[in-house]
Amino acid sequence: MSSQLLRHFLQSLQISDLIKPPLIIWLCMLANHVKLDKNSMKKPTSSMTEFTQVDEEAQRRISQAALLGRKSGQVHPAPLFKFSSHPGREGKKRSSKWDSNSNKPSSRPRSTGRSPPSPRPAESPSSTSQRRHSTARSSLRRHSPPWWRRSEPRPRTGDSSRNACEEYAEWLQNLGFRLLELLSLSLGLHAERLNKYFNDNTGYIRLNHYPSCPEPQLALGVGRHKDGGALTILSQDDVGGLDVKRKSDGEWVRVKPIPNSFIVNVGDIIQVWSNDEYESVEHRVSVNSERERFSFPFFFNPPFQTNIRPLEELTSEESPARYEEYNWGRFFKARRDSNFRKLNKENIQIYHFRKAL
Ligand SMILES: O=C(O)CCC(=O)C(=O)O
Ligand SMILES: [Fe+2]
Numbered sequence: 131m132s133s134q135l136l137r138h139f140l141q142s143l144q145i146s147d148l149i150k151p152p153l154i155i156w157l158c159m160l161a162n163h164v165k166l167d168k169n170s171m172k173k174p175t176s177s178m179t180e181f182t183q184v185d186e187e188a189q190r191r192i193s194q195a196a197l198l199g200r201k202s203g204q205v206h207p208a209p210l211f212k213f214s215s216h217p218g219r220e221g222k223k224r225s226s227k228w229d230s231n232s233n234k235p236s237s238r239p240r241s242t243g244r245s246p247p248s249p250r251p252a253e254s255p256s257s258t259s260q261r262r263h264s265t266a267r268s269s270l271r272r273h274s275p276p277w278w279r280r281s282e283p284r285p286r287t288g289d290s291s292r293n294a295c296e297e298y299a300e301w302l303q304n305l306g307f308r309l310l311e312l313l314s315l316s317l318g319l320h321a322e323r324l325n326k327y328f329n330d331n332t333g334y335i336r337l338n339h340y341p342s343c344p345e346p347q348l349a350l351g352v353g354r355h356k357d358g359g360a361l362t363i364l365s366q367d368d369v370g371g372l373d374v375k376r377k378s379d380g381e382w383v384r385v386k387p388i389p390n391s392f393i394v395n396v397g398d399i400i401q402v403w404s405n406d407e408y409e410s411v412e413h414r415v416s417v418n419s420e421r422e423r424f425s426f427p428f429f430f431n432p433p434f435q436t437n438i439r440p441l442e443e444l445t446s447e448e449s450p451a452r453y454e455e456y457n458w459g460r461f462f463k464a465r466r467d468s469n470f471r472k473l474n475k476e477n478i479q480i481y482h483f484r485k486a487l
Contacts, residue, residue: 299335299428302363306333306430309361309394317404319443324403327432328360332462340371340415340423351415351423356480358465359431359458362395369423375412382414398480399432402453405440410480434459453483 307325314323340351351371366372366387373382385393401410417423432438439455464478 295335299333302335302428303331303333303430305363305392306331306361306428309363310430313396313400313404313408317407317441317444319441323441323443324360327436328430330433331431332434332458333428333430335426335428338415338423338425338427340417340425342419342422343417344419346417346419349417351417354412354414355469356410356412357395357397357429358399358461358478358480359397359429360399361430362393362397363428363430364393364395364425365427366393366425367423369418369421371416371418371423372425373414373416375414382416384416385413395427397429397431399438399458401480402438402483403441403444405444405449405452407444431462432458434462450485450487452485452487453480454485456483 307328310324310328311321314325315321338351343349354375364372366385368387368389370384370387372385372393374385375381376383395411395413396408397410400408415423415425434457436458437455438453438458438461440451440453445451461478464475468475468477
Protein backbone atom coordinates (compact mmCIF):
# COMPACT_ATOMS: atom_id res chain seq x y z
CA MET A 131 0.00 0.00 0.00
CA SER A 132 1.49 3.34 -0.89
CA SER A 133 2.13 5.64 2.01
CA GLN A 134 -0.02 8.30 0.39
CA LEU A 135 -2.93 5.94 0.20
CA LEU A 136 -2.44 4.86 3.75
CA ARG A 137 -2.31 8.48 4.90
CA HIS A 138 -5.50 9.22 3.09
CA PHE A 139 -7.11 6.17 4.59
CA LEU A 140 -6.09 7.13 8.09
CA GLN A 141 -7.28 10.67 7.58
CA SER A 142 -10.61 9.27 6.59
CA LEU A 143 -10.71 7.55 9.94
CA GLN A 144 -11.36 10.75 11.78
CA ILE A 145 -13.77 8.81 13.85
CA SER A 146 -15.33 11.85 15.37
CA ASP A 147 -16.67 12.48 11.89
CA LEU A 148 -17.88 8.97 11.47
CA ILE A 149 -19.57 8.56 14.78
CA LYS A 150 -21.94 11.46 14.63
CA PRO A 151 -25.29 9.82 14.05
CA PRO A 152 -24.18 7.83 11.10
CA LEU A 153 -26.34 7.93 8.10
CA ILE A 154 -26.91 4.51 6.73
CA ILE A 155 -27.81 4.32 3.09
CA TRP A 156 -29.08 0.98 1.99
CA LEU A 157 -28.11 -0.06 -1.45
CA CYS A 158 -30.48 -2.87 -2.01
CA MET A 159 -33.58 -3.81 -3.73
CA LEU A 160 -36.56 -5.08 -1.86
CA ALA A 161 -38.01 -7.52 -4.29
CA ASN A 162 -41.09 -8.02 -2.17
CA HIS A 163 -42.26 -5.47 0.27
CA VAL A 164 -42.14 -6.88 3.76
CA LYS A 165 -43.92 -5.30 6.68
CA LEU A 166 -41.64 -3.88 9.13
CA ASP A 167 -43.26 -2.54 12.21
CA LYS A 168 -42.61 -5.71 14.07
CA ASN A 169 -40.52 -4.82 17.09
CA SER A 170 -40.96 -1.20 16.11
CA MET A 171 -38.16 -1.53 13.64
CA LYS A 172 -38.40 -0.24 10.13
CA LYS A 173 -37.15 -2.15 7.20
CA PRO A 174 -34.57 -0.16 5.34
CA THR A 175 -37.51 1.74 4.04
CA SER A 176 -39.38 1.60 0.82
CA SER A 177 -39.65 -0.82 -1.96
CA MET A 178 -37.88 1.40 -4.39
CA THR A 179 -35.69 -0.26 -6.83
CA GLU A 180 -32.19 0.48 -5.85
CA PHE A 181 -30.92 2.57 -3.04
CA THR A 182 -32.76 4.13 -0.22
CA GLN A 183 -31.70 6.83 2.10
CA VAL A 184 -33.36 6.11 5.38
CA ASP A 185 -35.45 8.92 6.78
CA GLU A 186 -34.67 10.57 10.06
CA GLU A 187 -36.96 8.38 12.08
CA ALA A 188 -35.61 5.20 10.56
CA GLN A 189 -32.13 6.50 11.17
CA ARG A 190 -32.88 7.07 14.83
CA ARG A 191 -34.22 3.55 15.09
CA ILE A 192 -31.24 2.12 13.33
CA SER A 193 -28.94 3.90 15.76
CA GLN A 194 -31.00 2.55 18.63
CA ALA A 195 -30.92 -0.89 17.18
CA ALA A 196 -27.22 -0.59 16.78
CA LEU A 197 -26.99 -0.21 20.50
CA LEU A 198 -29.28 -3.14 21.17
CA GLY A 199 -26.43 -5.54 21.45
CA ARG A 200 -25.30 -3.79 24.60
CA LYS A 201 -27.96 -5.64 26.48
CA SER A 202 -26.55 -8.59 28.36
CA GLY A 203 -23.05 -7.51 27.48
CA GLN A 204 -23.11 -9.34 24.20
CA VAL A 205 -21.06 -6.90 22.30
CA HIS A 206 -18.73 -4.07 22.82
CA PRO A 207 -19.81 -2.45 26.09
CA ALA A 208 -18.83 0.97 24.80
CA PRO A 209 -21.36 2.62 22.54
CA LEU A 210 -21.04 1.08 19.16
CA PHE A 211 -20.49 4.36 17.42
CA LYS A 212 -17.55 5.21 19.51
CA PHE A 213 -14.10 4.33 18.38
CA SER A 214 -12.53 2.64 21.33
CA SER A 215 -10.59 -0.48 21.89
CA HIS A 216 -12.07 -3.77 22.82
CA PRO A 217 -11.88 -4.40 26.55
CA GLY A 218 -9.45 -7.09 27.44
CA ARG A 219 -7.78 -6.88 24.10
CA GLU A 220 -4.44 -5.97 25.49
CA GLY A 221 -2.29 -8.89 26.36
CA LYS A 222 -4.75 -11.35 24.97
CA LYS A 223 -3.01 -14.15 23.16
CA ARG A 224 -4.07 -14.22 19.59
CA SER A 225 -4.18 -17.27 17.45
CA SER A 226 -2.53 -15.45 14.64
CA LYS A 227 -0.58 -17.17 11.96
CA TRP A 228 1.83 -14.29 12.15
CA ASP A 229 4.21 -13.48 14.87
CA SER A 230 2.99 -10.01 15.72
CA ASN A 231 6.44 -8.66 16.51
CA SER A 232 8.70 -10.09 13.90
CA ASN A 233 6.90 -9.50 10.66
CA LYS A 234 7.40 -13.16 9.86
CA PRO A 235 5.10 -16.12 9.85
CA SER A 236 4.89 -17.69 13.28
CA SER A 237 6.32 -21.13 13.83
CA ARG A 238 2.82 -22.41 14.30
CA PRO A 239 1.94 -24.71 11.43
CA ARG A 240 -0.34 -23.11 8.93
CA SER A 241 -2.30 -24.19 5.99
CA THR A 242 -0.42 -24.18 2.74
CA GLY A 243 -3.32 -25.00 0.53
CA ARG A 244 -4.58 -22.47 -1.93
CA SER A 245 -8.22 -23.28 -1.73
CA PRO A 246 -10.70 -22.49 0.97
CA PRO A 247 -11.54 -25.42 3.20
CA SER A 248 -13.73 -28.10 1.74
CA PRO A 249 -17.39 -27.54 2.27
CA ARG A 250 -19.12 -29.36 5.05
CA PRO A 251 -22.30 -31.15 4.18
CA ALA A 252 -24.55 -28.60 5.79
CA GLU A 253 -24.55 -25.07 7.15
CA SER A 254 -22.07 -25.06 9.92
CA PRO A 255 -22.15 -21.95 12.06
CA SER A 256 -21.01 -22.29 15.57
CA SER A 257 -23.48 -20.86 17.99
CA THR A 258 -21.45 -20.13 21.07
CA SER A 259 -22.00 -16.52 21.86
CA GLN A 260 -18.49 -16.16 23.15
CA ARG A 261 -17.00 -16.78 19.75
CA ARG A 262 -18.93 -13.86 18.48
CA HIS A 263 -16.38 -11.74 20.24
CA SER A 264 -13.74 -13.02 17.94
CA THR A 265 -12.35 -9.69 16.90
CA ALA A 266 -12.01 -8.52 13.37
CA ARG A 267 -8.29 -8.43 13.97
CA SER A 268 -7.91 -12.10 14.74
CA SER A 269 -10.59 -13.01 12.29
CA LEU A 270 -8.90 -11.14 9.50
CA ARG A 271 -5.62 -12.81 10.24
CA ARG A 272 -6.88 -16.28 10.73
CA HIS A 273 -9.23 -16.31 7.85
CA SER A 274 -7.62 -14.26 5.20
CA PRO A 275 -7.35 -16.64 2.28
CA PRO A 276 -4.01 -18.42 1.87
CA TRP A 277 -3.51 -16.98 -1.59
CA TRP A 278 -3.38 -13.53 -0.03
CA ARG A 279 -0.89 -14.55 2.58
CA ARG A 280 1.27 -16.69 0.39
CA SER A 281 3.68 -14.21 -1.09
CA GLU A 282 2.91 -11.07 0.77
CA PRO A 283 4.89 -10.03 3.80
CA ARG A 284 2.91 -8.27 6.42
CA PRO A 285 2.81 -4.55 5.58
CA ARG A 286 5.47 -2.56 7.35
CA THR A 287 3.24 0.29 8.18
CA GLY A 288 4.09 0.71 11.81
CA ASP A 289 2.05 -0.29 14.76
CA SER A 290 -0.07 2.81 15.08
CA SER A 291 -1.47 2.67 11.56
CA ARG A 292 -1.92 -1.06 11.81
CA ASN A 293 -3.75 -0.67 15.08
CA ALA A 294 -5.95 2.04 13.63
CA CYS A 295 -6.90 -0.18 10.70
CA GLU A 296 -7.54 -3.15 12.92
CA GLU A 297 -9.64 -1.19 15.34
CA TYR A 298 -11.59 0.28 12.49
CA ALA A 299 -12.17 -3.24 11.16
CA GLU A 300 -13.39 -4.34 14.56
CA TRP A 301 -15.72 -1.38 14.75
CA LEU A 302 -17.11 -2.15 11.32
CA GLN A 303 -17.60 -5.75 12.29
CA ASN A 304 -19.75 -4.68 15.23
CA LEU A 305 -21.76 -2.47 12.93
CA GLY A 306 -22.13 -5.44 10.58
CA PHE A 307 -23.67 -7.49 13.39
CA ARG A 308 -26.16 -4.73 14.15
CA LEU A 309 -27.13 -4.48 10.50
CA LEU A 310 -27.64 -8.23 10.33
CA GLU A 311 -30.00 -7.93 13.28
CA LEU A 312 -32.02 -5.30 11.45
CA LEU A 313 -32.16 -7.43 8.35
CA SER A 314 -33.28 -10.45 10.36
CA LEU A 315 -36.03 -8.48 12.04
CA SER A 316 -37.14 -7.08 8.73
CA LEU A 317 -37.54 -10.61 7.42
CA GLY A 318 -39.65 -11.61 10.40
CA LEU A 319 -36.82 -13.62 11.90
CA HIS A 320 -35.32 -13.61 15.34
CA ALA A 321 -32.90 -10.68 15.63
CA GLU A 322 -29.87 -12.92 16.09
CA ARG A 323 -30.82 -15.39 13.40
CA LEU A 324 -28.01 -14.45 11.02
CA ASN A 325 -25.33 -13.51 13.51
CA LYS A 326 -24.24 -17.05 14.14
CA TYR A 327 -22.99 -17.36 10.57
CA PHE A 328 -20.44 -14.66 11.23
CA ASN A 329 -18.69 -15.87 14.37
CA ASP A 330 -15.56 -16.64 12.42
CA ASN A 331 -16.33 -14.38 9.57
CA THR A 332 -14.07 -13.75 6.59
CA GLY A 333 -14.67 -10.01 6.52
CA TYR A 334 -12.04 -7.73 5.09
CA ILE A 335 -11.53 -4.11 4.14
CA ARG A 336 -10.41 -3.06 0.72
CA LEU A 337 -8.81 0.32 0.09
CA ASN A 338 -9.73 1.53 -3.37
CA HIS A 339 -7.89 4.28 -5.16
CA TYR A 340 -9.24 5.52 -8.49
CA PRO A 341 -6.81 7.92 -10.16
CA SER A 342 -8.31 10.60 -12.37
CA CYS A 343 -8.47 9.60 -16.00
CA PRO A 344 -8.00 11.86 -19.04
CA GLU A 345 -10.57 9.86 -21.03
CA PRO A 346 -13.10 8.81 -18.40
CA GLN A 347 -15.66 7.78 -20.99
CA LEU A 348 -13.27 5.03 -22.07
CA ALA A 349 -12.64 3.59 -18.63
CA LEU A 350 -14.38 2.25 -15.56
CA GLY A 351 -12.94 2.15 -12.05
CA VAL A 352 -14.75 -1.12 -11.36
CA GLY A 353 -16.83 -2.92 -13.95
CA ARG A 354 -20.45 -3.74 -13.30
CA HIS A 355 -20.95 -6.46 -10.71
CA LYS A 356 -22.97 -7.54 -7.70
CA ASP A 357 -21.18 -8.05 -4.43
CA GLY A 358 -21.00 -11.78 -3.84
CA GLY A 359 -20.84 -11.70 -0.04
CA ALA A 360 -23.39 -10.86 2.62
CA LEU A 361 -23.05 -7.15 3.36
CA THR A 362 -20.76 -4.40 2.13
CA ILE A 363 -20.33 -1.36 4.33
CA LEU A 364 -18.80 1.31 2.15
CA SER A 365 -17.20 4.56 3.09
CA GLN A 366 -16.50 6.89 0.16
CA ASP A 367 -14.97 10.33 -0.10
CA ASP A 368 -16.78 13.33 -1.59
CA VAL A 369 -15.77 12.78 -5.22
CA GLY A 370 -18.49 10.36 -6.27
CA GLY A 371 -18.34 7.63 -8.86
CA LEU A 372 -20.42 4.76 -7.53
CA ASP A 373 -23.34 4.04 -9.85
CA VAL A 374 -26.20 1.60 -9.29
CA LYS A 375 -28.35 0.13 -11.98
CA ARG A 376 -31.98 1.08 -11.68
CA LYS A 377 -34.05 -1.97 -12.26
CA SER A 378 -37.06 -0.25 -13.73
CA ASP A 379 -35.26 1.19 -16.75
CA GLY A 380 -31.70 -0.15 -16.58
CA GLU A 381 -30.28 3.36 -16.14
CA TRP A 382 -27.11 3.88 -14.13
CA VAL A 383 -27.77 6.22 -11.21
CA ARG A 384 -25.00 7.97 -9.27
CA VAL A 385 -24.96 7.43 -5.49
CA LYS A 386 -24.41 10.93 -4.23
CA PRO A 387 -21.70 11.12 -1.59
CA ILE A 388 -23.09 12.25 1.75
CA PRO A 389 -20.64 13.22 4.49
CA ASN A 390 -20.51 11.01 7.58
CA SER A 391 -22.42 8.24 5.98
CA PHE A 392 -21.97 4.64 5.06
CA ILE A 393 -23.50 2.94 2.08
CA VAL A 394 -24.68 -0.53 2.93
CA ASN A 395 -24.89 -2.92 0.06
CA VAL A 396 -26.86 -6.11 0.42
CA GLY A 397 -24.92 -8.86 -1.35
CA ASP A 398 -25.76 -12.14 -3.04
CA ILE A 399 -25.69 -14.19 0.16
CA ILE A 400 -28.49 -12.14 1.68
CA GLN A 401 -30.38 -12.47 -1.58
CA VAL A 402 -30.17 -16.26 -1.33
CA TRP A 403 -30.82 -16.49 2.42
CA SER A 404 -33.87 -14.27 2.02
CA ASN A 405 -35.05 -16.32 -0.98
CA ASP A 406 -35.21 -13.15 -3.07
CA GLU A 407 -36.89 -10.92 -0.48
CA TYR A 408 -33.75 -8.85 -0.89
CA GLU A 409 -31.88 -8.56 -4.12
CA SER A 410 -28.28 -7.51 -4.43
CA VAL A 411 -27.86 -4.58 -6.70
CA GLU A 412 -25.70 -4.31 -9.75
CA HIS A 413 -23.22 -1.47 -9.44
CA ARG A 414 -20.04 -0.11 -10.98
CA VAL A 415 -17.57 2.69 -10.41
CA SER A 416 -17.02 5.48 -12.93
CA VAL A 417 -13.94 7.68 -12.99
CA ASN A 418 -13.54 11.32 -13.87
CA SER A 419 -10.88 13.52 -15.40
CA GLU A 420 -10.67 15.98 -12.51
CA ARG A 421 -10.13 14.24 -9.23
CA GLU A 422 -8.87 10.94 -7.90
CA ARG A 423 -11.29 9.06 -5.67
CA PHE A 424 -10.90 6.85 -2.60
CA SER A 425 -13.35 4.37 -1.18
CA PHE A 426 -13.11 1.82 1.60
CA PRO A 427 -15.55 -1.06 1.43
CA PHE A 428 -15.77 -3.53 4.28
CA PHE A 429 -17.01 -6.88 3.03
CA PHE A 430 -18.78 -8.77 5.79
CA ASN A 431 -18.88 -12.43 4.89
CA PRO A 432 -19.36 -15.78 6.65
CA PRO A 433 -16.63 -18.42 7.04
CA PHE A 434 -15.58 -20.12 3.83
CA GLN A 435 -16.98 -23.47 4.85
CA THR A 436 -20.50 -22.06 5.12
CA ASN A 437 -22.96 -23.54 2.70
CA ILE A 438 -25.54 -21.02 1.56
CA ARG A 439 -29.16 -21.81 0.82
CA PRO A 440 -32.48 -20.06 1.39
CA LEU A 441 -33.38 -20.01 5.08
CA GLU A 442 -35.91 -22.65 5.99
CA GLU A 443 -38.21 -20.16 7.71
CA LEU A 444 -38.50 -18.25 4.46
CA THR A 445 -39.42 -21.17 2.29
CA SER A 446 -42.63 -23.15 2.11
CA GLU A 447 -44.59 -25.21 -0.35
CA GLU A 448 -46.01 -22.06 -1.85
CA SER A 449 -42.67 -20.34 -1.81
CA PRO A 450 -40.04 -23.02 -2.41
CA ALA A 451 -36.31 -22.43 -2.23
CA ARG A 452 -35.25 -20.60 -5.34
CA TYR A 453 -31.56 -21.48 -5.11
CA GLU A 454 -29.45 -24.60 -4.96
CA GLU A 455 -27.12 -24.78 -2.01
CA TYR A 456 -23.57 -23.64 -2.71
CA ASN A 457 -20.39 -23.21 -0.76
CA TRP A 458 -19.30 -19.65 -0.02
CA GLY A 459 -15.55 -20.39 -0.10
CA ARG A 460 -15.76 -21.97 -3.51
CA PHE A 461 -17.89 -19.12 -4.80
CA PHE A 462 -15.43 -16.58 -3.48
CA LYS A 463 -12.45 -18.36 -5.01
CA ALA A 464 -14.16 -18.79 -8.36
CA ARG A 465 -15.07 -15.08 -8.41
CA ARG A 466 -11.56 -14.13 -7.52
CA ASP A 467 -9.95 -16.38 -10.09
CA SER A 468 -12.17 -15.12 -12.87
CA ASN A 469 -12.51 -11.48 -11.96
CA PHE A 470 -9.23 -10.41 -10.51
CA ARG A 471 -6.73 -13.05 -11.42
CA LYS A 472 -8.01 -13.36 -14.96
CA LEU A 473 -7.43 -17.10 -15.10
CA ASN A 474 -9.77 -17.53 -18.00
CA LYS A 475 -12.44 -18.97 -15.78
CA GLU A 476 -16.10 -18.29 -16.11
CA ASN A 477 -17.19 -15.37 -13.99
CA ILE A 478 -19.40 -17.03 -11.43
CA GLN A 479 -22.75 -15.35 -10.76
CA ILE A 480 -25.47 -15.99 -8.26
CA TYR A 481 -28.00 -16.76 -10.98
CA HIS A 482 -25.98 -19.88 -11.79
CA PHE A 483 -27.48 -21.33 -8.60
CA ARG A 484 -31.04 -20.34 -9.33
CA LYS A 485 -33.40 -23.28 -9.58
CA ALA A 486 -35.64 -23.67 -12.56
CA LEU A 487 -39.01 -23.59 -10.81
O1 LIG B 1 -15.59 2.20 -4.86
C1 LIG B 1 -16.78 2.01 -4.67
O2 LIG B 1 -17.58 2.90 -4.41
C2 LIG B 1 -17.36 0.61 -4.74
C3 LIG B 1 -16.36 -0.46 -5.01
C4 LIG B 1 -17.02 -1.78 -5.18
O3 LIG B 1 -18.11 -1.89 -5.67
C5 LIG B 1 -16.34 -2.98 -4.72
O4 LIG B 1 -15.18 -2.89 -4.33
O5 LIG B 1 -17.00 -4.06 -4.73
FE1 LIG C 1 -19.01 -3.81 -5.24
